[in-house]
Amino acid sequence: xxxxxxxxxxxxxxxxxxxxxxxxxxxxxxxxxxxxxxxxxxxxxxxxxxxxxxxxxxxxxxxxxxxxxxxxxxxxxxxxxxxxxxxxxxxxxxxxxxxxxxxxxxxxxxxxxxxxxxxxxxxxxxxxxxxxxxxxxxxxxxxxxxxxxxxxxxxxxxxxxxxxxxxxxxxxxxxxxxxxxxxxxxxxxxxxxxxxxxxxxxxxxxxxxxxxxxxxxxxxxxxxxxxxxxxxxxxxxxxxxxxxxxxxxxxxxxxxxxxxxxxxxxxxxxxxxxxxxxxxxxxxxxx
Numbered sequence: 001x002x003x004x005x006x007x008x009x010x011x012x013x014x015x016x017x018x019x020x021x022x023x024x025x026x027x028x029x030x031x032x033x034x035x036x037x038x039x040x041x042x043x044x045x046x047x048x049x050x051x052x053x054x055x056x057x058x059x060x061x062x063x064x065x066x067x068x069x070x071x072x073x074x075x076x077x078x079x080x081x082x083x084x085x086x087x088x089x090x091x092x093x094x095x096x097x098x099x100x101x102x103x104x105x106x107x108x109x110x111x112x113x114x115x116x117x118x119x120x121x122x123x124x125x126x127x128x129x130x131x132x133x134x135x136x137x138x139x140x141x142x143x144x145x146x147x148x149x150x151x152x153x154x155x156x157x158x159x160x161x162x163x164x165x166x167x168x169x170x171x172x173x174x175x176x177x178x179x180x181x182x183x184x185x186x187x188x189x190x191x192x193x194x195x196x197x198x199x200x201x202x203x204x205x206x207x208x209x210x211x212x213x214x215x216x217x218x219x220x221x222x223x224x225x226x227x228x229x230x231x232x233x234x235x236x237x238x239x240x241x242x243x244x245x246x247x248x249x250x251x252x253x254x255x256x257x258x259x260x261x262x263x264x265x266x267x268x269x270x271x272x273x274x275x276x277x278x279x280x281x282x283x284x285x286x287x
Contacts, residue, residue: 004085004093008067009100018101021063025105028055029112037116045113045122046130046254053134053247056141057166061159063101064145067094068277069158087278091146095274098142106135126256133253136266137246141166143273150280172245179237186233187226194218 012018032048085093113127144165149158168175179189198215202208225232242248249266252259 001085001089001093001096004090005097005100008094008097012097012101017063017066021059021101022105024059024062025055025102026108028052029105029109033112037112041120043116043120043122045116045127046256048112049109049130049134050251050254053137053250054170056138057163057170060138060141060145060166061162063098064142064149064162065155065159066149067098067146068149068281069153069155087281091150091274091277091281095143095146098146099139102138102142103135106131106138109134123256129256129258130254133250133259133262136263137250140246140266140269140273143270147273147277147280150277169244169246172241173248176238176241176245179241181235181238183226183230183233183236186236187222187230189237190233191219191222194222 029048029052032051033045036042036048036051037045110128110131113122113124116122117124145158145162148161148165149155152158152161179185195215197218198211201214202211246266246269249259249262252262
């Protein structure tokens, strides 16, 4: 893993991609820092971090699009898979290299509260709590980008998929407001999702019996639950979508709260995406 990590880190530091990512993050941070702290003399650095979360929508797809897609396109992934390195070591080495590139502008941002303290009183605890949340949020977004880079050999497709999903997560509050919170509409929506899941299973295993059984059991269970206690479904869509709302878990950090639940949430997103990335590579390897 260490060899993969060094190789990836060197490749980003000897090309424009890594420096372009760091420049873009620091540029946006500088603009908001100048507007909030230098011009308006606002003492809360966490407001700057909260305002610049959109930076991941552009920076992360650019940073992660080539990490695995390029290996697959140039067939160098075959050399990696036949090397004496486990798939987990390959994925973790590449991911940690990306996180290291991301940690460089975070280290620069860590000096901003110190600069502010020269001109007034700064709540260092809340500022660095927000910075920790910002780092975890970015690391989770990078893990998502690594996963999408693993499922295609086209860097453009990987970047587009990453942007689309990150944008959907970013706009999750607005998306959830489109759905009704009534029990009936929630039940119908879940029923459609069960059908979609069954079709997805069929496309993967080509077994009509198993996919049909999943569909029937799921729909029957849904009807039984609705008849017994329909109130369970009230606001169910919003609760499900809240799981994918990355920004909402970051808000507690910007409100001077060290949210242990938020830390576990971001670490879980990272772990799930890394696991899915490894499974994607293993599936292609055995195929």
